[in-house]
Amino acid sequence: MDNFPNSDGKLVMTCTPLRISFAGGGTDIDEFYLREYGAVLSTAINKYVYVTVKQHGHLFQEQYRLNYAETENVNTLDEIKNDIARECLRLVPVDPPIYISTVGDVPAASGLGSSSSFAVGLLKALHALRGERVSPAQLAQEAVHVEVNILKHPIGKQDQYAAAYGGFNMIRFMTDGSVNLEQHSSMTTNIGEIFSHAQIFWTGITRDSGSVLTEQKQRTNENLNSLVALRDQAEDLNRLIRNGIEIKELGGIMNEGWRLKRDLASKITNSDIDAWYDKVISAGAYGGKLCGAGGGGFLLFLTPPDKRKAVSAALSHLEELKIDFEPQGARVLTA
Secondary structure, three states, X not given: OOOOOOXXXXXXXXXXXXXXXXXXXXXXXXXXXXXXXXXXXXXXXXXXXXXXXXXXXXXXXXXXXXXXXXXXEEOOHHHOOOHHHHHHHXXXXXXXXXXXXXXXXXXXXXXXXXXXXXXXXXXXXXHHHOOOOXXXXXXXXXXXXXXXXXXXXXXXXXXXXXXXXOOXXXXXXXXXXXXXXXXXXXXXXXXXXXXXXXXXXXXXXXXXXXXXXXXXXXXXXXXXXXXXXXXXHHHHHHHHXXXXXXXXXXXXXXXXXXXHHOOOOOOOXXXXXXXXXXXXXHOOOOEEEEOOOOOOOEEEEEOOHHHHHHHHHHOOOOEEEOOOEOOOOOEEEEO
């Protein structure tokens, strides 16, 4: 629960979940959803991005110190190279000197939405430092504004909502630009069963999603029918999950979705990824997909319990990541 015991707000740390999606990826990009509404079925997972924002000591010389994969010591906002940090500070200003640091549970550019989780977590921390409570909807909207409207990153907006809200959600992106989020309760759906069948493997490949998504955006007209099919898969899965879908059926639909998605852009997959995927299906997995925009990151599969060891053995050269459901979105750990 959020609490701000220090009235002067000297230090705030936030924890923001990453996400995996099951269907509809790519339909959250404006080139598509402004013509045909988009829909993504996704869930937050128990892997996180942590952001610390601290009022920097006056004995330090710089006005802004940032620690992430790089270290920045600068005196003006314009000098900050980390574009998300810079524009979040413009949107939710706090008086310098300021120290910002971030660390994640998985590598960046891995297809689990870490950039947007950082944006959401930083915005939450900045608001908390100002003594402000903000809703998940506001956090998601602000993160979209920073990443898509201001920075013009060629991304969609599913990740920001997954990070801000947490939980298992059907997220619809309407043609008027609004977003409708339908939350699944773990008490009424078989979320636990889905996670008990989930296996996720790190390919070791980090990639720039921008190049993949830029090509995908440019090919929207060419891919329109496939994108509509991916959107409709998300809707079908949403209905089925509410009615108690069989995991085998879910895996089969994910497999069909991957076959559609892999053709949306030339760099979504490669020969290694295709070979790994085929090996896992041959080992007994029901189906799966590559997380995120493509080109690398994590491979996600749904596997029957008696085939898990065979699937792990098929990808023994890749690191397997244990994941579980995360019901909460971005939250303050200390303030």
